[in-house]
Each structure stands twice: as structure tokens, then as C-alpha cells.
Amino acid sequence: MTSIFDSGGQGKQDPFGPLRSLGLRKSAEETGLKGVERLAAASRKFRRPHQLRQVIQQLDLYVDPQGLKDAIDWIKQQYDVHDIEGLAGLFSRCYLGHPYVDHRMTIAGGILEHYEPKDLVPAPYSAARVLAANPSYDYIEIYADGQMIPIYQDGSAGDPVDTASGRATR
Amino acid sequence: MTSINIDFGPVIREVRSAVSEVDRHVSMVEGQVGQVSRDLSQASRELQELKKQFDEWVNEARKTAAVQRAETVVGNLKADLDRKYGHYRVVRRSSIGTLEALDVGIVSNKSVQQVSEELMIQTPRYWLAPALVAVAAWSRDDQELAERAVSESFSRDRSKCSLFFALVLQRQGRLEGASRWIRHYLRSLDPLNLPREFAVILEALARNGFGLHGRHFVEEQLDAWLTMLRDDPAKIAEQVTLWVRDLQNYGGSIGQDQFRALRELSPNWPAIEKQIVDASVLGNAHARYAAILSTRVEVSTDVLAKMDDLLEILVREYDNEELPLRREVALQEAIIEFQGDIGRARQKAALEDQAMAENIDALSMQTYTAMMPEVLGVSVQTQIVSIGALKSEFREAVTAYTGFYRARALSSAAIDLRPDHSNLAMQYDFPGWRTRTDVPQAESEQSLTEVWNKTMDKLREQAAFKPTSLILPIIGAVLISMMFGFHIVALLLLGGAVGFYGWHKKQKAEKELAMIEKNCQQALEVSVDRYRTAMVEFADAMFTYEDADAKEPMLLSLIDSWPSSSVKEAAA
Numbered sequence: 001m002t003s004i005f006d007s008g009g010q011g012k013q014d015p016f017g018p019l020r021s022l023g024l025r026k027s028a029e030e031t032g033l034k035g036v037e038r039l040a041a042a043s044r045k046f047r048r049p050h051q052l053r054q055v056i057q058q059l060d061l062y063v064d065p066q067g068l069k070d071a072i073d074w075i076k077q078q079y080d081v082h083d084i085e086g087l088a089g090l091f092s093r094c095y096l097g098h099p100y101v102d103h104r105m106t107i108a109g110g111i112l113e114h115y116e117p118k119d120l121v122p123a124p125y126s127a128a129r130v131l132a133a134n135p136s137y138d139y140i141e142i143y144a145d146g147q148m149i150p151i152y153q154d155g156s157a158g159d160p161v162d163t164a165s166g167r168a169t170r
Numbered sequence: 171m172t173s174i175n176i177d178f179g180p181v182i183r184e185v186r187s188a189v190s191e192v193d194r195h196v197s198m199v200e201g202q203v204g205q206v207s208r209d210l211s212q213a214s215r216e217l218q219e220l221k222k223q224f225d226e227w228v229n230e231a232r233k234t235a236a237v238q239r240a241e242t243v244v245g246n247l248k249a250d251l252d253r254k255y256g257h258y259r260v261v262r263r264s265s266i267g268t269l270e271a272l273d274v275g276i277v278s279n280k281s282v283q284q285v286s287e288e289l290m291i292q293t294p295r296y297w298l299a300p301a302l303v304a305v306a307a308w309s310r311d312d313q314e315l316a317e318r319a320v321s322e323s324f325s326r327d328r329s330k331c332s333l334f335f336a337l338v339l340q341r342q343g344r345l346e347g348a349s350r351w352i353r354h355y356l357r358s359l360d361p362l363n364l365p366r367e368f369a370v371i372l373e374a375l376a377r378n379g380f381g382l383h384g385r386h387f388v389e390e391q392l393d394a395w396l397t398m399l400r401d402d403p404a405k406i407a408e409q410v411t412l413w414v415r416d417l418q419n420y421g422g423s424i425g426q427d428q429f430r431a432l433r434e435l436s437p438n439w440p441a442i443e444k445q446i447v448d449a450s451v452l453g454n455a456h457a458r459y460a461a462i463l464s465t466r467v468e469v470s471t472d473v474l475a476k477m478d479d480l481l482e483i484l485v486r487e488y489d490n491e492e493l494p495l496r497r498e499v500a501l502q503e504a505i506i507e508f509q510g511d512i513g514r515a516r517q518k519a520a521l522e523d524q525a526m527a528e529n530i531d532a533l534s535m536q537t538y539t540a541m542m543p544e545v546l547g548v549s550v551q552t553q554i555v556s557i558g559a560l561k562s563e564f565r566e567a568v569t570a571y572t573g574f575y576r577a578r579a580l581s582s583a584a585i586d587l588r589p590d591h592s593n594l595a596m597q598y599d600f601p602g603w604r605t606r607t608d609v610p611q612a613e614s615e616q617s618l619t620e621v622w623n624k625t626m627d628k629l630r631e632q633a634a635f636k637p638t639s640l641i642l643p644i645i646g647a648v649l650i651s652m653m654f655g656f657h658i659v660a661l662l663l664l665g666g667a668v669g670f671y672g673w674h675k676k677q678k679a680e681k682e683l684a685m686i687e688k689n690c691q692q693a694l695e696v697s698v699d700r701y702r703t704a705m706v707e708f709a710d711a712m713f714t715y716e717d718a719d720a721k722e723p724m725l726l727s728l729i730d731s732w733p734s735s736s737v738k739e740a741a742a
Contacts, residue, residue: 117608127577130576130577130578130579130581131573131576131577133581134576134579134719135720136572136576136719136720136722136723148577150569150573150576152569153723156569157569158569158570158572158573159410159566159567159569159570159573160573161573161574161577
């Protein structure tokens with residue numbers, strides 16, 4: 001089976017070159033994904049369970065640092081269960097209200113940081129800001145490899161967006 | 171000593187009237203200069219407007235010309251197709267005609283033989299002609315000739331010939347023979363390089379054309395291929411890319427008369443426009459695919475009619491010699507469809523071009539039949555089945571597409587009042603002013619007022635009455651009175667004249683200042699008005715965008731609820 005693949009797949013020229021150069025979509029070879037990493041990319045597509053989304057949405061409510069830390073640990077565990085590696089943090093709209101509009105949650109360090117519109121969000125989270133503002137998405141996952149995955153309201157994962165291709169609002 | 175009484179009265183009256191006369195002339199000239207400058211700026215403004223309209227018109231005319239040219243070219247190309255391959259059409263018609271004639275048995279074997287042999291001579295190298303001879307020979311039990319004719323047809327085009335006889339045998343109810351041909355056909359294929367006519371197999375599956383046994387066999391084979399192809403993420407990524415490109419064809423357009431102020435005043439307009447057009451794809455694609463799903467498909471239960479349809483598709487659609495001309499036709503038709511927008515037409519034609527490749531892998535073929543069935547000559551029914559088989563790729567393409575433009579979406583824009591944004595701005599050398607839509611309106615208007623005030627300050631300064639302007643007249647008066655030996659009357663009179671001159675100057679300056687104030691107010695009002703219009707239009711544009719963008723769930727749920735075909739999806 002693989003032999004057919006090899007003989008047919010390589011001789012053809014790439015008809016999607018122009019689109020790839022737009023950064024819209026990269027083939028597995030181009031992004032340098034190897035077998036294991038491909039699996040990792042595929043595993044990021046699982047539907048995020050309701051409970052997980054609820055905890056993420058309610059992160060604003062934690063007032064004591066220990067409670068917040070526990071919540072973040074729990075979130076990390078949920079991703080670990082699905083063999084998700086390289087999750088650096090989350091970015092989403094903030095429900096604290098004025099003057100805050102959004103916040104980031106980092107796995108390492110377990111912090112939650114709220115931002116006002118005028119604040120500068122540190123990279124790579126800054127790229128997620130526009131996406132997080134879109135009401136279609138619940139929150140945005142930021143990965144160490146530079147991918148952002150927007151999570152829809154129903155928990156389904158969107159297609160990964162490059163943090164490099166997104167850009168700050170200003 | 172006799173005192174000399176000189177009556178300066180007339181002289182002074184004369185001087186006064188001369189001064190006021192000169193003054194009148196000067197202010198008349200001033201008025202005319204002002205008028206001229208206003209006229210000039212008015213003229214230049216009108217010229218700009220004219221240029222804009224002219225550019226719009228030229229653009230429109232270019233598109234219209236492109237459409238007209240395309241219409242002519244399509245006509246010519248079709249005539250070309252007809253001229254070059256018209257004789258094929260006779261064979262195509264005759265093939266189904268022959269089968270039908272044989273069914274009813276009202277045409278003698280002799281004339282069938284004669285017709286098929288004539289066509290054989292008239293259309294060299296065409297695979298269908300010997301196939302027809304074979305059918306004719308078969309009908310009169312001439313086994314030897316039938317076999318020779320079949321092998322001739324087979325050598326001319328193995329794949330089409332196999333498929334043709336599979337369909338013909340199926341049509342005549344020779345199921346076993348039909349399955350043998352089908353098996354033969356499928357085994358000869360490479361799933362990475364399927365010939366175009368394989369689309370007929372998809373069509374036959376969608377129409378349940380193979381009977382129970384044949385169907386099972388074909389589905390199994392197709393499933394195996396698709397599963398194998400789906401093992402390669404790059405192949406899936408390719409399909410997603412194709413879907414994204416298909417989606418891009420559904421972008422709407424914004425009329426030239428919409429968002430006029432924003433178009434003119436915001437340097438971000440191109441990005442805003444693109445953002446709205448990109449988002450409009452969602453609603454348009456939903457409308458298109460919903461219409462496809464609700465198309466009433468007439469399912470013919472009559473096996474003969476069904477097989478005749480399939481045969482017709484097979485003999486009509488897939489002759490590779492015709493492809494170059496058909497590609498050209500596709501481009502011209504796209505130009506007509508996009509009303510002369512050549513860039514977008516090329517984009518669409520490029521995608522169709524790929525679908526017209528001579529060899530396509532099984533997965534891409536299914537994608538093409540899902541996106542543009544007409545290019546592969548299959549029916550809406552097949553399209554619906556194919557979309558069902560490709561739901562996961564379609565869904566992924568939608569989320570990739572939206573993620574792509576959303577990551578670049580603007581939530582605010584710059585508004586730029588250039589030095590020439592209004593007549594008064596041009597007249598008074600307004601230096602230009604820039605703000606952003608996310609700056610509070612009061613703050614922006616405040617800063618706009620300040621810029622206008624600063625602009626007018628210069629004019630006010632020029633127009634204001636300056637006591638220094640009296641120095642020269644005073645020196646003059648002193649010199650004149652020296653000539654009269656500082657005579658008291660002369661002193662008084664000259665002093666009065668200078669005083670009058672000063673008073674007059676001051677009056678004029680005040681009048682001018684009042685006019686400047688009035689114009690300043692008016693200019694500011696015009697500018698604020700432009701700014702506010704742009705702000706309203708920006709809010710409107712964002713609303714349009716959000717509205718269009720919010721249609722994603724609708725499209726996704728249409729895809730999710732799309733009926734899945736029996737050709738199983740690989741586990742997504």
C-alpha cells in the first residue's frame with residue numbers, strides 16, 4: 001500500500017503552491033511534521049467537553065490564588081487525558097467587565113492576567129486577541145509550536161491558525 | 171501781519187474721497203480674488219469628482235467589455251468544439267439510438283450494421299465506433315466480428331471501453347457479464363490516477379445503477395481506496411485546500427455607492443472591504459449548498475432509462491482531446507459569471523482546470539464531484555452523495571477559512587481628513603487630521619476643533635487690525651505738516667485724516683474677522699459632519715461584517731446534518 005503512495009505522490013508537482021504561500025494551509029511535509037507530530041496535530045481536534053469549557057469560562061471567579069492554581073491544574077489534566085502536548089495557555093474574552101476585555105491563562109506558572117483594551121498583550125497571546133474577540137469562539141488555545149486553535153461554543157475545535165499570521169489589532 | 175487763511179477743506183475732502191475710492195477698489199479686488207480662489211478650489215474639487223466618476227466608469231466599461239468579449243469567445247469556442255469534434259456527436263447519438271432500436275426490434279440488423287460500419291469509417295481513432303460495430307454484431311450473433319470489434323475498441327481506450335460494455339451489459343440484464351467487466355475495469359485502475367470517466371461510477375452508485383451485487387463490489391473497492399488515501403494527512407489537507415478555494419468563489423461584492431465616506435476617508439477601507447467580502451462567503455455558501463440539498467432529484471426506477479443516462483454521460487463527457495477547448499470555455503464562462511471581474515474568474519477557472527485533469531486520485535475526484543459536478547459531468551444526486559462522503563473535510567475547510575480571515579479582522583480603523591477633504595479645507599490650507607474609530611467621539615471632535623482653530627489662527631492674525639500699520643501714515647502726516655510749518659489747522663486736519671484712515675482700517679479688519687469666524691465655524695461643521703458620517707459608516711460596516719460572520723454556525727450545521735452516503739466516511 002505504501003509503495004503506491006510513494007510512487008504516485010512524489011512525481012506530481014504541487015498544485016497548491018500558491019495557496020500555501022498565502023499561509024492559509026501548510027502540508028504536513030512543509031510544516032516538517034513527522035509521524036508522531038501528525039498524530040499530535042490530529043489529537044488536537046477532539047471535542048472539548050462541556051465541563052472543561054465551563055471551568056475555563058469561570059476562571060474569572062477565582063479570588064484566592066490557590067483555588068485558581070487548582071483550577072488551572074485541573075484544566076491541564078483534562079488536556080493530558082487527551083494526550084495534548086505543548087499547550088502553553090489559553091486566551092479568551094474576560095467576563096469581569098469594564099475596564100477588562102480579555103485575559104490569558106498560562107499553564108506554566110499558573111497565572112491569570114486580565115487586560116484592558118489599551119494594554120499590550122505579550123506574544124504569542126497577542127495574536128489570539130482578535131480571534132478571542134469573535135463571539136463564535138469560546139476561547140483560544142495557544143500552543144508552544146506557534147499554533148492557535150479556536151474552540152467553538154459547542155466545544156468543537158477549529159482549524160489551527162498560525163500565531164505568526166495573525167496580527168495585533170493596532 | 172496778515173494771517174493767511176488757507177482753506178484745506180476741499181483738499182481734505184478730495185483726499186478723503188480719493189482714499190475711500192481707492193479703498194472701495196481694493197476691497198472689490200480683494201473680493202474678486204477671494205471669489206477666484208473659491209472658484210478655483212471649487213473647480214479643482216469638481217475635477218477630482220469628475221476624475222473619480224470617470225475612473226469608476228472606465229472600470230465598469232472594462233468589465234462590460236470583458237463580458238462581451240467572453241460571450242463572443244464562448245460562442246466561437248463552442249463552434250470550434252462542434253467543428254472539430256462534431257462527428258463524434260453523431261457516433262454518440264447513434265450508440266444509444268442503436269441500443270434502443272435493438273430493444274424495440276423495429277430496425278433491421280442490416281441497417282444497424284450499415285450505420286455502425288459507416289461511422290467506423292467516418293471517425294478514425296475514436297473508441298466508440300468499434301464498440302458500436304461490436305454491439306451491432308452481437309445483436310445478429312456474429313461472435314467473431316463482435317470479438318474483434320471489442321478488442322479494437324479496447325485497444326483504443328481500455329478504460330472507457332470496459333466501462334461502456336459494463337453499462338451496456340447491465341442495461342441488457344446480463345448481470346454476470348456486467349460484473350466481470352466492472353471488476354476488470356476497477357482492477358485496471360490506479361486510485362491515485364483515475365481516468366475522468368470514473369465519475370460515471372460515482373454517478374452510477376448515486377443512482378443505484380449496478381444492482382445489488384455490483385454495487386457491493388464497487389463500494390467495497392471505493393471504500394478501500396478512500397480509506398487508503400485518507401491515511402495520508404497531506405491528502406486530506408489537499409482536499410481541505412480545495413474546499414477553501416471553492417468557498418472563496420462565493421464572496422459577494424460591495425457596491426460602489428455603499429460606504430462612500432468610509433471608502434474615501436479611511437486608509438483601512440481595502441482591509442475592511444475584504445473582511446466583509448470574506449465573511450459574506452458563509453451566507454452565500456450556505457444558500458448555495460442548501461439549494462443543492464433541496465434539489466428534487468428525479469430518480470428513475472427504470473433500469474433502461476437509468477443506464478441510458480449513464481451511457482450518455484460516459485460517451486459525452488470524457489474525451490480528453492476536447493479538454494483544452496473545454497478549459498478555455500470554462501474560463502470565459504467564469505468571466506461572464508463574475509461580470510467581468512477577471513481576477514476572480516481566473517481563480518474559479520483555475521480550480522475547474524484542476525478538475526479537468528486527465529487523471530485524478532479517487533479522493534480528489536470525489537471532492538470535485540462535490541464542488542462542481544458539471545465539470546465532471548455528473549448529476550446533483552452524485553454531488554449530494556459526494557458532499558456527504560466529504561463532510562469532515564468540508565467542515566474543516568469552513569473553520570480554516572473563517573479562522574484565517576478572523577485572525578486578520580479589524581475592529582477599528584483610521585479616519586483621515588486630508589487637506590482636500592472639503593472646499594473650505596482646501597481654501598484655508600487645512601493641514602489634515604487623523605483619528606481612529608476607537609477614540610471616543612467627543613475626544614476626536616475636540617481635537618478636530620483644535621486643528622481647525624489653529625488653522626484659522628493664522629488667518630485671524632493676518633486679518634487683525636495692527637496699530638503698527640498706522641506708522642507710515644503718521645510719518646507722512648508729520649512730513650506734510652512740516653511743509654506747512656506745523657500750522658495748527660494743517661496739523662488738525664492731517665491728524666483727522668490719519669485718524670479716519672485708522673478707524674476705517676479697523677472697521678474693515680473687524681468685518682474680515684467676523685467673516686473668518688463664520689467660515690471657520692462652517693468649515694468645522696463640514697469636517698465634523700464628514701467625520702461623523704465615516705464613524706456611522708464604520709459602525710455599519712462592522713455590523714455588516716459581524717452579521718455575515720455570524721452565519722458560520724448555520725453553514726456548519728448544514729454540513730453536519732448533510733445526509734451521509736453509503737460510501738462510508740473514514741473515521742474522522
